[in-house]
Amino acid sequence: MGRVWRALLLAASVPAVAGAGELQDDLRARRGRVMEALGPESVLIHRSAPARVYSRDVDYEYRQDSDLLYLTGVDQEGTTLVLLPGNKTKKSILFVSDANPRREHWQGHLLTKQEAQEASGVDEVRLASELDDFLVSLMNGYPFGERLTEYTGEYDAFFEALKADTARLALILGWRPGPKDELPQAYEFAERMRQRVPGLQVRDATRMVWGLRQVKTAYERAALQRSTDVSADAHRAAMRATKPDRFEYEVEAALEKAYLERGAPSWGYPSIVGSGPNATILHYDRSRRQMKAGELLLIDAAAFYQGMTADITRSWPVSGKYSKEQAELWRLVLAAQDAGMKAAVAGNHTTDVEKAAEDVVKAGLLKLGLVTDASSKQHRTWYTHGICHWIGLDVHDVGDYRRPLEPGMAFVIEPGIYIREQALEALEDTPENRAFKEKVRPAALKYRDIGVRVEDSFLLTETGLVRLSARVPRTLEEIEAFMAGRDQ
């Protein structure tokens, strides 16, 4: 109880750094919940992500598989987790790369067994070179690396299940590939195991693990707040770096420097830094344009920090003051976000949040002359994407939108409006659309090339909704005041 209480306190006070102990406790608890769901007749096997090629012999900076991070906290290639919930004491076994002085002189220190044990809190650490033999032993009902005279029945629950043909191999297969996609490695592994162990049932544990990830633990809540703080600081640095005639990449430099100098190893997703018409491209990541006074700059960016990725967007004026048209659209997306927040209560669904915001947008666009019928789908011309997604280990974190909101869920509310002439031109040529185009064209010209999106990272708690990214100026008044003070 003491420990849980302390963790809750941690979440409430949101410290700069939590002690490492809490993470290991949390990792143990996560694995415990997974093993409870699997049952004693299962073995779960999950491998680390491969390195990804940048060009020739240079790889991108390594990104661990999110599910492996969730269950082990280990950020090293060549790692495999084996869970055996029916085991007596060695329920969690981690296989890590063998020590290799030559390789370590080149690529850096590899975790020793003890370091891997301390980092992850697993019951046993073994070397990656032992994994294949371990699996052969396991599937043949022999304890690996033990003399039978000293064997105390560690693996018997699984061995009995094998004998009874009730043993299950659980894999976290992830998002299912389409009929034309190449099969990911885990599928081929499943197929090979099925061929070698008739009677072994393969079970996809993805939904179960992802269901757990959808509700953040006390430790994760605190880590997500710390991660959001780093991203919020970076947005403030980017606001300060915004000046007419600078290039988008110069602002991106200030933004990403703020990640790195706070110890975040990377972005959680490529930074979107779009000025003027580029603000109407949702995932614009080129950052090549020179910003002009009078335009808006849209920044959608967040760091990957302590295993968490927030998601924050603001659209601020390059010269510090919103024009009348920019202000009207900015106020509209803020009002939509406010409406969404009100609907983000336990028991509701994200679709309720979406609907609440959408109603505000429809009415607002009607007032501005950008739609002629608020009960139609006309607003989709300018309001082009959904506004809720989960956040966590991934920026588009895993989770089931059919599940009602509950404390511990973390998500964004991100209404956006993009006035692109092409959006009108691309409409199907029907009598209604022709009438619509004709009527709204003056307004479309008036607001042309303005793109606004407001996006905050939220956590639903037992006492209500928390805006984790509250540190970033948001209202027109806050942003203009911040921009006015940026050189002081």
Added chain:
Amino acid sequence: MGRVWRALLLAASVPAVAGAGELQDDLRARRGRVMEALGPESVLIHRSAPARVYSRDVDYEYRQDSDLLYLTGVDQEGTTLVLLPGNKTKKSILFVSDANPRREHWQGHLLTKQEAQEASGVDEVRLASELDDFLVSLMNGYPFGERLTEYTGEYDAFFEALKADTARLALILGWRPGPKDELPQAYEFAERMRQRVPGLQVRDATRMVWGLRQVKTAYERAALQRSTDVSADAHRAAMRATKPDRFEYEVEAALEKAYLERGAPSWGYPSIVGSGPNATILHYDRSRRQMKAGELLLIDAAAFYQGMTADITRSWPVSGKYSKEQAELWRLVLAAQDAGMKAAVAGNHTTDVEKAAEDVVKAGLLKLGLVTDASSKQHRTWYTHGICHWIGLDVHDVGDYRRPLEPGMAFVIEPGIYIREQALEALEDTPENRAFKEKVRPAALKYRDIGVRVEDSFLLTETGLVRLSARVPRTLEEIEAFMAGRDQ
């Protein structure tokens, strides 16, 4: 002649930005040389790199395949180059992604046919959706998309070769995979084409194209100088940001900000920022350590800019002054680099450069007591890697080390010495090694945990060797003076 002369001038004066025209001329010349080598009975097909997964639905920032960049300059996914050297007018045909308003609202502008034509200077641009039909037509001896009544014999050279079973499909297959590696897509494509077109000979054009890449054109020389300048500026920024008690990642932040704010979209390879003992890990990329006064900081880093990646390393004192031991090792690697430079003349091989530097290192280590026999391989304990590699589109650029040096070749000379106790311990237990260990242990303790590497990017020109990275302080005196002035 006028154009060539102008390009040479460009290379000599190293302007901030060369006009786009020169690049397109150069791309055309590169393709011309490839087509000359292929001959009229060949078709070369080369595809862009795939996007690489970062995590879930987020990709890393896109990196184009280097050979496609070399031949087209087009940095867009879903691009395919087809070269038909035997064609009358349409010898180079580029297939680019179809316009798609919805996709472009999400991912940004896709090159129009005209933009792709202007960027690459190819003879014809077609849509990616036409590629499969184009290939079917081509391999059946029918002109694609033309009425036969209007056909003027454009493809006849290739069609005749098909009929005579002398047609060749040229692919740039790249570095050959090992027997256990998965076959890259281009190999599967080759296999499918072979099955469908009996008599078609598949030819690997890798060595030929890489041989061309090994000698830089005038345009490439100028671009490599500009790219090296960006990286040199970043090293200077990193030196200014170095202070005792800062974390390595804070210096990395200053370094990579300098890339971004000069318009480089990315590093050319992950930055190595290693202080104290981390300087003895060759590819240390974690940047998590707090630097202490009295230690060295080793930075090995360069930007990818204008299609070129330099490669620069320095080891400078965290507090601004080298200790006696650090200075001795730093001066030794500088002397080794100097010797290597003297050997880097046209007609020599990179192995001559390696040997010249190695002789200096052997003698120097003997003087410092780190080896007992300069004619043995003892120095390999501390001097652990080769010191020459090509640079260009890739940081470890393509090229054949058996080919004598000639003007236009670009490479690094990077001697490094790393004093790690583990290096002694890891030696095989033989009588000679035991004696060696005993004798050099005092010196190894004296220089313990010092890692020094000096690396510059060089271009061999008609008039001799040019140090492209001359802008980065290099000698002990230059570095100490720069560090002394860093706060002014």
